[in-house]
Amino acid sequence: MRFHSLPGSKRYAGDETEYAIVLRRYNTVLHELFAGGDVYVITTVWSPEPAVPDHRTGADHWHTVLVRDDPDPEFRAHAHFFTARLPWRYGCVDDLLREVAGDRVGNVLVADTRLERVHHPYDGGADVLLRTAEERDRLRDRFAAWLSRHPLGL
Template identity: 60%
Template sequence: MTVESHRGEPAPGSGRGQAALTRLWERRWPDCLPVSYRLRGPYRDVWVRFHSLPESKRYPEDEGEYAIVLGRYNTVLDELFAGTDVYVVTPVWTNGSDVPPQQPHQPEDGYWRSVLAEDDDDPEFRVYCHLFAIRRRWQRGCLDELLRDVADDKVAGVLITDTELRRIHAPYDGGADVLLTTPEERDRLRNRHGDWLSSHPAGL
């Protein structure tokens, strides 16, 4: 993944921008850090999970299956963000609190913040999530290279959200967690794509 493949304007841009984005997150999602796999816990009433392939198959094996995966990702992203700007947040996971060097799939000067995702008495088992963000205009297909890497588990923990952080799309290898503004909005989206839901009673 290269920066050029999904270039956008770095979102925070400065200490002031970083702080503003953090304040906005804490106002919208006060019960959770911006760590994708944690969001469904405190916000289950506005959360829905869609699987990427029929019969909940996890990983695509040919171009036909990649087309299905990207089609499902893009369909939901279009319904959430068509005609608007989005923040694309990509993390680097480390066992240390120091901000790592920019990774190939992250923008220059796009560092947002670092959070302790998993604590442990032994520092070697602590997990830090260092978040980088860009702001860009959403267009169907504009993040396909990144989403393909997510589907292959080469990148984990991505968040795609509107610039007011009201709606979140968190793709992972196997599907996407989506958080909406109200249970009613969640239900409408879930009902439109009922064939993409898990048969698991908890929706996982």
């Protein structure tokens, strides 16, 4: 299911008032999904090298995947996945979410520790994966005003 971050499906916040709306929407859905539990915050660093780069947040390296194997080293791409486990509380990842909303960081996931619920924020909104259709429908109905009006839900 896809939620939009701003009214009218606006993609980027233009001022602090709009950033406040973006963070409120992200956090409201995240809190609905994860209140009272721990979450994994998964981030990705891309590099042409298989060596694990430093990660600015101090998260632990989880896994590296060669995404594009090319004989020319300039065109190789390694995705280095980092994880941090933390108790969920409203606003605890605001700095990261603000970076995502401004398209300065991408490929972020927030998930419960069983990986049954996943929140994927991006510039413009968030995709949410849930365990059941019933759970999806409850979340959809609760935050219907934040859904796309596009017939395909995009």
